[in-house]
Amino acid sequence: MKIAVMGAGALGGYFGGRLAAAGQEVTLIARGAHLAALRARGLKILSPRGNLHLPAIPATDDPGAVGPVDVIMFMVKNYDVESGARAIAPMLGPQTMVVTCQNGVSAHERLGAIIGARRVVPGVARIPAHVAEPGVIDHSAMWDRLTFGEADGRVTARVEGFRDAILAAGATAVLPDNILHDLWKKFISQATLASMTTLTRLDLGPLRANPDSRALFVAAMEETERVGRAVVHDLPGGLVQKEWEILDTLPDTMHASMLDDLNAGKRLEVDYLSGDVVRLGRKHGVPTPIHNVLWAALQPLKDGAPPRLANAD
Numbered sequence: 001m002k003i004a005v006m007g008a009g010a011l012g013g014y015f016g017g018r019l020a021a022a023g024q025e026v027t028l029i030a031r032g033a034h035l036a037a038l039r040a041r042g043l044k045i046l047s048p049r050g051n052l053h054l055p056a057i058p059a060t061d062d063p064g065a066v067g068p069v070d071v072i073m074f075m076v077k078n079y080d081v082e083s084g085a086r087a088i089a090p091m092l093g094p095q096t097m098v099v100t101c102q103n104g105v106s107a108h109e110r111l112g113a114i115i116g117a118r119r120v121v122p123g124v125a126r127i128p129a130h131v132a133e134p135g136v137i138d139h140s141a142m143w144d145r146l147t148f149g150e151a152d153g154r155v156t157a158r159v160e161g162f163r164d165a166i167l168a169a170g171a172t173a174v175l176p177d178n179i180l181h182d183l184w185k186k187f188i189s190q191a192t193l194a195s196m197t198t199l200t201r202l203d204l205g206p207l208r209a210n211p212d213s214r215a216l217f218v219a220a221m222e223e224t225e226r227v228g229r230a231v232v233h234d235l236p237g238g239l240v241q242k243e244w245e246i247l248d249t250l251p252d253t254m255h256a257s258m259l260d261d262l263n264a265g266k267r268l269e270v271d272y273l274s275g276d277v278v279r280l281g282r283k284h285g286v287p288t289p290i291h292n293v294l295w296a297a298l299q300p301l302k303d304g305a306p307p308r309l310a311n312a313d
């Protein structure tokens with residue numbers, strides 16, 4: 001299978017590396033110091049599921065040099081979806097499938113508006129990872145799950161084939177009954193996890209242990225669930241509780257990738273997390289006071305390179 005990874009950072013490097021190690025024809029699309037390191041030293045993955053070093057994995061910043069592929073793993077951040085969508089044009093053949101992984105609920109629609117919805121297979125990733133240094137992906141827990149499926153719920157040969165390729169590579173792939181439900185299920189916890197860990201600069205452990213911050217966490221998730229129910233009328237019940245069954249099993253040191261982004265001086269995806277809770281709440285007449293505070297409080301940090309803390313000295 002010919003696979004291109006558009007945005008071979010934390011997630012793209014992880015899944016692209018596993019697929020390449022399993023013999024798939026993978027090209028990483030990257031840029032800057034990360035691309036230079038990939039070319040000079042190859043890709044390294046540090047992972048409890050097994051470390052990996054691929055010294056000669058193909059990497060480029062030029063999708064035109066790759067040409068049409070079977071699958072594009074579209075793994076840029078939310079704020080790069082539109083520019084990334086335009087950049088992948090030379091890799092789109094008549095049958096190319098483009099699988100997403102972005103947190104939030106809007107990336108697949110924004111991508112589809114540019115490249116055509118029929119090409120897009122929405123996905124949800126459950127895998128904690130970050131780029132520890134250029135060329136090196138640090139995957140910090142056992143889970144490495146990519147759930148994806150056709151937006152209309154059909155189980156097609158293209159999604160089955162790609163699921164089998166990921167499973168053969170030793171990572172986890174799931175075809176759900178309804179990918180839109182899965183997107184919202186994760187969004188209900190992720191929008192809150194991202195904003196609360198980033199705003200407080202704390203891991204999940206202390207936020208979950210303190211009764212007041214836990215209550216705020218739960219209320220923010222319930223707010224998102226109410227918005228979800230207004231947007232997707234057949235969203236199953238009990239999603240907040242189901243997400244807490246996951247949150248309560250995570251290590252104390254778990255935090256959202258958005259906190260890693262803050263610490264690395266990168267841009268934040270907050271407009272697509274708490275920001276989209278607020279935006280969709282307004283659109284559907286559902287009040288979102290908690291996410292409005294979380295979203296607004298993070299605005300001064302969202303463009304990256306956080307201002308010097310007033311009391312840092």
Ligand SMILES: NC(=O)C1=CN([C@@H]2O[C@H](COP(=O)(O)OP(=O)(O)OC[C@H]3O[C@@H](n4cnc5c(N)ncnc54)[C@H](OP(=O)(O)O)[C@@H]3O)[C@@H](O)[C@H]2O)C=CC1
Nearest residue numbers: 007009010011030031076077078102103125127128129257
């Ligand atoms: N990291 C995690 O633990 C998880 C992340 N997610 C979601 O997955 C998505 C990807 O996250 P993550 O992997 O952490 O992000 P990263 O920033 O690690 O990776 C994205 C990569 O895409 C590169 N990129 C963007 N545009 C281009 C371009 N035009 N050409 C070449 N390279 C490009 C970026 O380069 P540059 O750095 O120069 O911008 C970066 O290296 C996010 O939406 C996130 O919400 C979901 C679950 C877990």
Ligand SMILES: CC(C)(CO)C(=O)C(=O)O
Nearest residue numbers: 125126127128255256257
């Ligand atoms: C919480 C985690 C790491 C789970 O996959 C995540 O999705 C993120 O923070 O982006």
